[in-house]
Amino acid sequence: MSDLEVALLARLLEKGQCQEAKKHQVLLERFRQAKWIEPSTRLNAWVMRPDARAAVCARLDQLRPAWREDAQLLRGAGLDPLNPAHWPTAAALRAPPSAAGLVHRRTWNAATSAGSKSTSRIVVRATLTDDWSLRGRVNCRTMLDTPEGAVDLHRLTQQLTEFSIPERGWRNAAAYWAKCRL
Numbered sequence: 001m002s003d004l005e006v007a008l009l010a011r012l013l014e015k016g017q018c019q020e021a022k023k024h025q026v027l028l029e030r031f032r033q034a035k036w037i038e039p040s041t042r043l044n045a046w047v048m049r050p051d052a053r054a055a056v057c058a059r060l061d062q063l064r065p066a067w068r069e070d071a072q073l074l075r076g077a078g079l080d081p082l083n084p085a086h087w088p089t090a091a092a093l094r095a096p097p098s099a100a101g102l103v104h105r106r107t108w109n110a111a112t113s114a115g116s117k118s119t120s121r122i123v124v125r126a127t128l129t130d131d132w133s134l135r136g137r138v139n140c141r142t143m144l145d146t147p148e149g150a151v152d153l154h155r156l157t158q159q160l161t162e163f164s165i166p167e168r169g170w171r172n173a174a175a176y177w178a179k180c181r182l
Helices: 002-015 022-033 050-063 068-078 089-094 105-112 154-158 167-172
Strands: 017-019 037-039 043-048 102-104 127-129 133-136 141-146 151-152 163-166 174-178
Touching: 002 017, 002 022, 002 050, 002 068, 017 022, 022 037, 022 043, 043 050, 050 068, 068 089, 102 105, 105 127, 127 167, 133 167, 141 154, 151 154, 154 163, 163 167
Parallel strands: 102 127
Antiparallel strands: 017 043, 037 043, 133 163, 141 151, 141 174
């Protein structure tokens, strides 16, 4: 209900009036009892009383202390601060984008609008990858230690003629070792 109240109070401050709707009935009755609004000459419309501006701002400060900054943020993102459905988005817009783990470099560049002539202005916290693949053939007992267990690359080579390890798998590998008989 607070997002609805914030949007309705913002509408009163910005437009000076609001239309009566079923979802606003309880709020409009409270605003009328607080003497913030009065009936308009138009049917089903309410106008804000001129002396109620400070009280409405105080109520908005109580409901959402950063309502002015959030309204500007919503407008900057092309959203309407007078729409109650857009207010929950403000927290997500305020938070810095974050990614954890491994993120492909092109995906990161697309998400942060970075290109060949401009770099990302957002700090990278994830490990950027190019998703290369390591292909090989081994002729001696070669093992790759992974979190799931050891992988015998020589046996893979015998069965498939070669092996392929993607970058994400290689980065997760704990060790790479070989035992060759000369």
